[in-house]
Amino acid sequence: MGAGSGVWNAVSVHADDQVGEGVSADLAKFLRNIGENRPVKIVPAVCGRYGGRVFSVLVDDVEGAAERVCARCRGRAFIADSEEYWEDADPGEAGCPCGSEEFETAVAFSLADDGSVRWVTLGLRCRQDGAVGVYADWKIDYGPTDHLFGMV
Template identity: 30%
Template sequence: MDHGIVWTKGAVGSPAAGPEDVLRLVRGAVRGEPGGRVETLVAECRMCGAGEDEFEVAKGECFCVGCCIPLGVTDGDVCRSSRRWRLEPSEVPLPPASPGPGFEPADLPRCPAGHDVFQVGVALSFTAEGEVRGISVGLRCPVDGAVCLYIDDARVVSYAA
């Protein structure tokens, strides 16, 4: 159940510091590809539009608190230019994903203060050919600024749907 989420205080533990600290975290976690590049972004809901940047997290995926639509970190929706993908763990296991509908309480990460809604930082590692090869996802509690690495440099395997 515990796959090693380690929470740290963000920049001076301040909620006002903003999501830059979670971007730094994911940028440091993702492995760059030779000749490639790494892009980082703060996730926003595509359905709700700009400004909706808070997500509930379960089963390795992030769900918009406004409309419950998944962000698509597990299947590639998060990156519009990419084909569909699935994730494979690198050195670190992927977050637990329970089978079937409904969330197990153990699937739901919470910050040390018990909050369960997060801003989501994503780092994508692109090859020199522009294909996504790796992803890291970090969570940031907007209330108290705690951050953690949720997906640690997973390998992206693209497939034709």
């Protein structure tokens, strides 16, 4: 879908939205659309070791937990507070309908009026065909939450 498509034009944008550098336009638009009219902060996943931006992702959408694996160095990192719930998780590898399992990965943090995180939404964009989707989301019901922004 092109940048001028009706889908993007229908997306409500909040004045306090923030999109991190390096998030593709397609993924940012998609994640913004699921924000329930709350401001969102969209943060890209970047490998801390080599700066890689392509990952395979393990998700458990029941527990609300995800772990990414860098396609370049195989380094692993939990997303947001997933490590706390991983022991009880039953993760599976995310896959695109085209068969690819490598993704651009970003997280949309839906924010409350006070700026604290209320929802974590994991969005993936297939590196092969560009398809985007939400692979897991979970509610945050504790505070403070600022540490979550650095855990993508």
